[in-house]
Every structure is written in structure tokens, then in C-alpha cells.
Amino acid sequence: MTVIANRLMGLLMPLGVIVLPVAVMAQAFEAPPSFNAARIKGIAPSGENYTVKSPVPSDGLMRLYDIATPYGEVPAQGDAIAQMRINELRALALLEKVASSETFAKSLVNAGLNPLKYTGRLISNPIGTIKGTLSGIGSMFDRIGSGLNNAGKTQDSALGSLIGVTSERRTLAATYGVDPYTDFPPLDAKLKQLSEAAALGGLAVTGALIAVPGAAGIVASNLSTANRFNNMSIEDVARQYSAAQILDLNRKKLTEMGVSKELTESLLANRNYTPIDMAAMVAAIDNMKTVRGRAVFFDAAAAADERSNAYFMRRQAELLAAEYKRHGGFEHIVTLGGLPFLVAKDGRFVTVAPIDALSWTQQSATRFEAFTKARNQLVAKSTGEIRITGQATALAKRQLKALGWAVVERQPG
Numbered sequence: 001m002t003v004i005a006n007r008l009m010g011l012l013m014p015l016g017v018i019v020l021p022v023a024v025m026a027q028a029f030e031a032p033p034s035f036n037a038a039r040i041k042g043i044a045p046s047g048e049n050y051t052v053k054s055p056v057p058s059d060g061l062m063r064l065y066d067i068a069t070p071y072g073e074v075p076a077q078g079d080a081i082a083q084m085r086i087n088e089l090r091a092l093a094l095l096e097k098v099a100s101s102e103t104f105a106k107s108l109v110n111a112g113l114n115p116l117k118y119t120g121r122l123i124s125n126p127i128g129t130i131k132g133t134l135s136g137i138g139s140m141f142d143r144i145g146s147g148l149n150n151a152g153k154t155q156d157s158a159l160g161s162l163i164g165v166t167s168e169r170r171t172l173a174a175t176y177g178v179d180p181y182t183d184f185p186p187l188d189a190k191l192k193q194l195s196e197a198a199a200l201g202g203l204a205v206t207g208a209l210i211a212v213p214g215a216a217g218i219v220a221s222n223l224s225t226a227n228r229f230n231n232m233s234i235e236d237v238a239r240q241y242s243a244a245q246i247l248d249l250n251r252k253k254l255t256e257m258g259v260s261k262e263l264t265e266s267l268l269a270n271r272n273y274t275p276i277d278m279a280a281m282v283a284a285i286d287n288m289k290t291v292r293g294r295a296v297f298f299d300a301a302a303a304a305d306e307r308s309n310a311y312f313m314r315r316q317a318e319l320l321a322a323e324y325k326r327h328g329g330f331e332h333i334v335t336l337g338g339l340p341f342l343v344a345k346d347g348r349f350v351t352v353a354p355i356d357a358l359s360w361t362q363q364s365a366t367r368f369e370a371f372t373k374a375r376n377q378l379v380a381k382s383t384g385e386i387r388i389t390g391q392a393t394a395l396a397k398r399q400l401k402a403l404g405w406a407v408v409e410r411q412p413g
Helices: 001-013 079-099 102-110 126-133 138-151 158-163 166-176 187-199 235-242 243-256 262-267 276-285 294-300 307-327 361-378 396-402
Strands: 050-052 062-070 072-077 330-335 340-346 348-352 384-388 405-408
Touching: 050 079, 050 158, 062 079, 072 079, 079 187, 102 187, 138 235, 158 166, 166 187, 166 235, 235 276, 243 262, 262 294, 276 294, 276 307, 294 307, 294 330, 294 340, 307 330, 307 340, 307 348, 330 348, 330 361, 361 396, 396 405
Parallel strands: 348 384, 384 405
Antiparallel strands: 050 062, 062 072, 330 340, 340 348
């Protein structure tokens, strides 16, 4: 099972769903299918620096990717994370071209740096560098204040923020459509190298750092979301605010939504989310203005104990917000077996989840039995909808229909 599947199983334990009910035990289960990587919607099976291994297996909920790269094998649990990694690999290929380009080398020479020796290590004269690069004293105080409020919760380094490395990195990452706080080590290293070169050499991100013709704007962004944060796009948030400042913005929004201080701090301290994930997730739930009990969603989100789980919760928030925008008519949020559901005015329970390949395995049957039990405990003889981004097998749809769930496939996000 994937980490996500294991996490969902763990959430069912408090409901007492450890042994399968007799009705489920008696039914037929199926082996989860495998897929041709070239035929999976939204997945480019190969690129300049990667190849998605095929066939791609699944575990009853998610497709389990293995991506071959020059940096080693890269696993990805689910379509959403695979798409994120592929975008990062595409951006990395472009950034490596920038780093080896003649324009960039000349820029380093003009800045007094040796392009053959430069490896991206930080400064030999930090005091002089700080003196030479500080500007905007008011915004600097804002950054320092946010840093103190969020000590231990942000990936920004204090020195990096002061000398401008973090600012350049944010701008560079947003230009190439990737999260400045990526957890993908090769991309993290390349962003570090180029942003430090920009900060130390005074290079403009819009100049030497997009020296490859057509580089900027051709990577599908990992930052994009339809939800706006304080009337700003998530990309603009990534460009303009430090990690600590983003956490402060999230804290304010969470408080306005009625999330307790204890839960807010627990969520913000969860490093399985990047600051950009957090902003996208909070913006999505905040945009469901008429829905009551939105704090319930963050109870589930705070429990994400792996990176893949955290990204699942971010994507679910975005999907729920998109469903709310399309149809409205939802009154409040509840969790069934640990998974957030919207409750419609007509009493239906609706969830939208980034599930790629739903099949009726013993494990998935157990999970949906638990969702059903929790649903019926809240409202007897109730019904609901399971909306997924991927597809479900015929057996899974039949079994879920018997439990009172309609399955809607290929849900847009």
C-alpha cells in the first residue's frame, strides 16, 4: 500500500473498522490494475531528463510511479505528485542549460565570479555582502518580525533572507513554475546555486537567468491554482513574500475561519507542507465562504505525516473549492473516517479527491465501508458522491452503488 493508503487505513482504526464486515468479506475483490504510462491523461511519459517506467501499477487508490532520471529513481505516489515531479524535472533541464550557457558565464565574469570554480557556495565576506545588498528597510523589518514569529517553522535561512538569496530564489522558481521550497533535492540544489549567483553577482533573474531562448513560461506551473490569496495569485505570493511572511498570512486567514490557535500552530509547524502548499490549501478552503465548519478540514490536514499525504490534502482542498464554485449548495464540512466531505443542502455527502485508479481491493473496500458507516451514523439511510480525478473499475462502481455512493470519474480540478 502507498503511504496515503496506509494513512487512510490508520484513520479508520478509531471507528473500529479493523476486520471486514461479513458483507464485504463475502464479495469478490480484484487485483488493482496497471497502466501504460503513455496512455495516462496528464502524464508526459518521457522528457529530456526523465522516463516514466511502464507499466505503472496501482494499489486500489493511487498509481505508483517510478521515474528514471540522471539523478536516480524518483518515486511518485499518485498522478498529482507525478505531474509535480515531471514539471520540476522539466524546469531543472532548463535551469541546467542556463547554468551552462555562454550568457550566464559572461554574467558571472562581469560580476567578478569564476564560472569554472563557482559551485553555489555562500560568500566569503558576508558582512560586506550584507552591507552591499540591503535595501527597503521597512520590508526588512517585516521579514525579521515574521521570522521571529515563525522560528523553527520555515525553510528560509535567516542569512539567506538578509543577503537577498531567498528573494532571488523565489523569483527564479516562480519564473520557471516551481515551488521555491521544493523537496526535490536536484532542483533544490540548482535553485540554490543560481539564486546565490544572482544575489552575489547582482544578476537579474529576468536577464541572465532566463538566457535559454523560450525557457520562461513553457513549464506547466506547480504553483497555479484558481484560488486567490488576498486577491493575489499563488504565483505572486511565491514571488513577493518570504516563507515566514506566508505563514503569517496563513495564520491570519486560519484565525478568521475560526480555527483554534492550537490547531493553527500545529498545522503551520507541519513541514510536510511547503509554505506554498499551505497558502494554496488555506486559500481554497477560505474561498468557500458560505460553508460552515471549515476548521474541520484543517483537523484532517494537520494530521498529514508524510509529504505525499500533505500534497493529497492540498489537492483535495483545491478540488473541493472548485466543486463549490461550480455547483454551490453546500452547507458544511464533516469528516467521515478522516476524509473531509461537503454536506449539500439536500443531505448528500460529497467528497472530491485526487484518487487516480479506484479498484475494489480488500483494503479499499474496508475504507469505503468505514466512510459509509460514519455517514449513516450521522444521517440514517443517507447517500453520497465520491468524485475522483481518475477512474474507477466497474466492480468498484457497483460495490459503491450498493453502499449508497455514486462515483463520478475524471473530476476537473
